[in-house]
Amino acid sequence: MNVALLFGDANVRAVALGSMLLGTGAGVLGCFTYLRKRALLGDALAHATLPGVCLAFLVTGTKHPLVLLAGAIATGALGMASVNGIVRHTRIREDAALALTLSVFFGAGIVLLTRIQKSGAAAQAGLDRFLFGQAASLVQADVWLLGGVTVMLLAAVMLAFKEFQLLAFDAPFAATIGWPIGALELLLSALIVVSVTVGLQLVGVVLMAALLVTPAAAARYWTDRLPRMLMIAALIGAFSGLAGAMVSLIAPRMPTGPWTVVAATFAFLISMLAAPRRGLIARLLRYLRMRQRTTDENVLKTLYHLAEPSGDFDAARSGAALAARRPMPPRELSGALGRLAQAGWVHRAGGEFRLTPAGRDRARRVVRLHRLWEVYLTERLHLAADHVHEDAENIEHFLTPELERELELLLARPTYDPHRQPIPYDPPGPVR
Amino acid sequence: MSPAFWIILTGALAAGSCALVGCFLVLRRMAMLGDAISHAVLPGIAIAFLLSSSREPLPMLIGAALLGMFTALVTEWLHRQGRLQQDAAIGVTFTSLFAIGVILISAFAGQIDLDQECVLYGEIAYVPWDLWVTSAGVNLGPRAVWILGGAFLLNAAWIGLAYKELKVCAFDPGLAASMGIPVGLFHYALMAATSITTVTAFESVGAILVVAMLAGPAAIAYLWTDRLSHMLMIAVAVGVASAAGGYALARALDGSIAGAMAVVVGLMFALSALFSPRDGVVPRVLRRRRLGAIPPAQLGARRDAA
Numbered sequence: 001m002n003v004a005l006l007f008g009d010a011n012v013r014a015v016a017l018g019s020m021l022l023g024t025g026a027g028v029l030g031c032f033t034y035l036r037k038r039a040l041l042g043d044a045l046a047h048a049t050l051p052g053v054c055l056a057f058l059v060t061g062t063k064h065p066l067v068l069l070a071g072a073i074a075t076g077a078l079g080m081a082s083v084n085g086i087v088r089h090t091r092i093r094e095d096a097a098l099a100l101t102l103s104v105f106f107g108a109g110i111v112l113l114t115r116i117q118k119s120g121a122a123a124q125a126g127l128d129r130f131l132f133g134q135a136a137s138l139v140q141a142d143v144w145l146l147g148g149v150t151v152m153l154l155a156a157v158m159l160a161f162k163e164f165q166l167l168a169f170d171a172p173f174a175a176t177i178g179w180p181i182g183a184l185e186l187l188l189s190a191l192i193v194v195s196v197t198v199g200l201q202l203v204g205v206v207l208m209a210a211l212l213v214t215p216a217a218a219a220r221y222w223t224d225r226l227p228r229m230l231m232i233a234a235l236i237g238a239f240s241g242l243a244g245a246m247v248s249l250i251a252p253r254m255p256t257g258p259w260t261v262v263a264a265t266f267a268f269l270i271s272m273l274a275a276p277r278r279g280l281i282a283r284l285l286r287y288l289r290m291r292q293r294t295t296d297e298n299v300l301k302t303l304y305h306l307a308e309p310s311g312d313f314d315a316a317r318s319g320a321a322l323a324a325r326r327p328m329p330p331r332e333l334s335g336a337l338g339r340l341a342q343a344g345w346v347h348r349a350g351g352e353f354r355l356t357p358a359g360r361d362r363a364r365r366v367v368r369l370h371r372l373w374e375v376y377l378t379e380r381l382h383l384a385a386d387h388v389h390e391d392a393e394n395i396e397h398f399l400t401p402e403l404e405r406e407l408e409l410l411l412a413r414p415t416y417d418p419h420r421q422p423i424p425y426d427p428p429g430p431v432r
Numbered sequence: 433m434s435p436a437f438w439i440i441l442t443g444a445l446a447a448g449s450c451a452l453v454g455c456f457l458v459l460r461r462m463a464m465l466g467d468a469i470s471h472a473v474l475p476g477i478a479i480a481f482l483l484s485s486s487r488e489p490l491p492m493l494i495g496a497a498l499l500g501m502f503t504a505l506v507t508e509w510l511h512r513q514g515r516l517q518q519d520a521a522i523g524v525t526f527t528s529l530f531a532i533g534v535i536l537i538s539a540f541a542g543q544i545d546l547d548q549e550c551v552l553y554g555e556i557a558y559v560p561w562d563l564w565v566t567s568a569g570v571n572l573g574p575r576a577v578w579i580l581g582g583a584f585l586l587n588a589a590w591i592g593l594a595y596k597e598l599k600v601c602a603f604d605p606g607l608a609a610s611m612g613i614p615v616g617l618f619h620y621a622l623m624a625a626t627s628i629t630t631v632t633a634f635e636s637v638g639a640i641l642v643v644a645m646l647a648g649p650a651a652i653a654y655l656w657t658d659r660l661s662h663m664l665m666i667a668v669a670v671g672v673a674s675a676a677g678g679y680a681l682a683r684a685l686d687g688s689i690a691g692a693m694a695v696v697v698g699l700m701f702a703l704s705a706l707f708s709p710r711d712g713v714v715p716r717v718l719r720r721r722r723l724g725a726i727p728p729a730q731l732g733a734r735r736d737a738a
Contacts, residue, residue, distance in 0.1 A: 039522075090705050092655070095461045096458045096654075099464050099644075100463075100648055103640050103697075105698075107640055107688075108695050110688045110694075114687045115686060213524055255534060262532065262535065272510075280513065
């Protein structure tokens with residue numbers, strides 16, 4: 001099957017383009033709901049449109065898409081007002097406000113829908129489309145509508161970017177400096193309601209919620225900057241829409257909406273695993289590296305401790321001597337010694353190890369930090385001397401040179417730690 | 433027994449067991465979990481249907497319950513290990529599972545006589561005719577009443593037994609941990625109870641009513657009291673009342689019973705939010721008025737007297 005040829009088909013093009021437009025717009029708006037910790041707002045609003053669709057049909061008797069759309073937007077906005085009102089004026093929190101609004105509005109919609117069904121009008125077929133969506137039935141006119149809505153909301157986000165950004169991160173501050181918070185919230189809410197309502201016909205209630213949550217959540221892993229997050233979310237949304245359309249193009253029985261969501265979830269999983277810095281793999285590597293450094297420094301420190309009584313830092317020690325002084329799993333010890341030898345901190349001669357000059361300096365620094373910290377805890381925080389070792393054991397690997405200097409200044413270079421062990425300075429002498 | 437009695441009893445039992453669990457969900461700010469679970473079970477039901485190739489309720493119930501627990505676990509994992517906001521974790525999980533469910537159903541459309549509608553809108557109106565008849569031919573009444581009654585008793589029993597621990601966990605997990613209460617265990621017990629309650633209830637009353645009953649009665653009760661024990665009792669009472677009221681409303685409007693019960697929950701919440709003496713909007717405004725109504729002269733006189 002030639003895919004490129006199929007894209008010449010107007011209907012196929014409409015579905016693909018429509019899904020991409022929807023994904024883009026929802027991705028961008030989703031970033032704002034995500035950052036305001038209202039990721040499930042889309043879900044609640046999508047449900048809240050049902051009574052509006054039914055009422056519009058009951059009142060006007062037509063199934064014209066624009067009439068139904070107007071009804072949907074009306075109750076969607078009402079749902080938004082209900083969530084905001086509950087959170088602002090009662091002690092009920094976001095989550096319960098969303099769940100209540102969602103279920104009560106949808107319940108009302110179901111009551112109306114059953115009435116329509118019982119009234120015998122064979123019309124409710126067209127209303128179902130609002131619940132479950134039907135991307136395959138997209139026509140050119142729908143794409144124009146979607147395109148118009150998407151361009152409008154992207155333009156609005158660009159024009160009011162600075163305002164929306166502050167609203168997302170620090171709404172109280174925006175209010176303090178006199179910005180019209182209410183109007184901004186209303187604008188953002190209106191954009192979300194319109195985007196949700198338009199999207200419903202494509203992918204249905206539940207999957208519309210996904211388009212608002214998943215691309216934004218995925219984008220958050222890649223960056224700490226809002227403009228970048230918006231762009232990444234838009235790209236992921238567009239990619240998901242295209243992927244969904246492609247699947248249902250290749251396998252015609254497959255629904256577009258669910259595959260769009262699966263594609264978005266796939267993008268989310270990859271982001272969660274592989275994103276630099278915030279991703280799971282990057283975090284795991286960071287953790288392992290940190291643990292390795294801690295082990296390495298502990299081994300260096302043990303070599304130092306072994307040499308301390310005699311003062312002979314050039315003597316070689318066996319692995320058994322090290323393990324006797326500081327018990328640790330043999331594999332961990334030999335791994336650390338291998339790394340330290342390779343990087344030039346220790347020198348390996350036969351089966352024995354001794355500190356190189358650089359290694360001795362580093363070991364001395366760790367010991368110094370440990371003992372300085374113990375002095376700090378006993379003298380400044382008045383902890384008992386037998387309670388400070390564990391804490392120092394942890395922090396000795398993390399104190400920066402700046403903090404080290406601060407400690408030396410604060411404590412005026414004490415000679416001994418609380419256990420009467422000498423504190424080695426580089427170079428020795430009083431603090432300058 | 434008339435059908436109306438069985439329908440109201442089923443609704444009341446579903447509402448009762450949802451309300452009990454719902455109180456803890458509302459206090460832990462996890463009310464949307466019920467919504468998530470009731471959607472996420474779709475693939476479980478589809479797979480159970482494929483494996484058992486029948487509409488037997490038991491395999492479906494097991495499939496749904498497994499997926500419910502899975503949803504709760506994945507949500508928790510995304511939140512803890514994936515460092516995702518709780519609400520986004522819920523959203524990502526349930527929408528993707530639901531999408532997979534829809535895909536399964538369309539892929540095996542020939543073999544699965546199921547659609548999203550019948551899963552999401554379990555119809556409470558059919559409850560009186562789905563009877564449990566033993567092999568000896570004894571009619572024991574509607575099946576749903578037994579299932580939901582069991583779920584209600586189970587919830588009441590375990591909440592009663594672990595009441596003190598649950599209470600501390602709900603209000604101050606940090607304190608609970610320092611007292612040696614296994615906070616994680618109670619969290620997962622609550623998740624398990626939520627998914628079992630959700631699954632048993634939505635099969636007969638529909639997902640929407642389950643969401644309404646998990647969040648609604650608990651939120652209403654929270655507006656009336658500061659005591660957990662009172663909150664639980666008020667929530668159950670509100671749930672039962674909305675089941676009865678909803679049935680009457682559905683009769684009057686000739687519409688969906690489950691939908692009408694949800695609407696009654698909404699109305700009761702609106703009334704409580706406006707008029708509850710503790711937290712209602714109207715009493716609060718009145719209190720503020722009264723404070724402002726003390727004439728300045730009188731205030732001055734009081735100051736002089738002091």
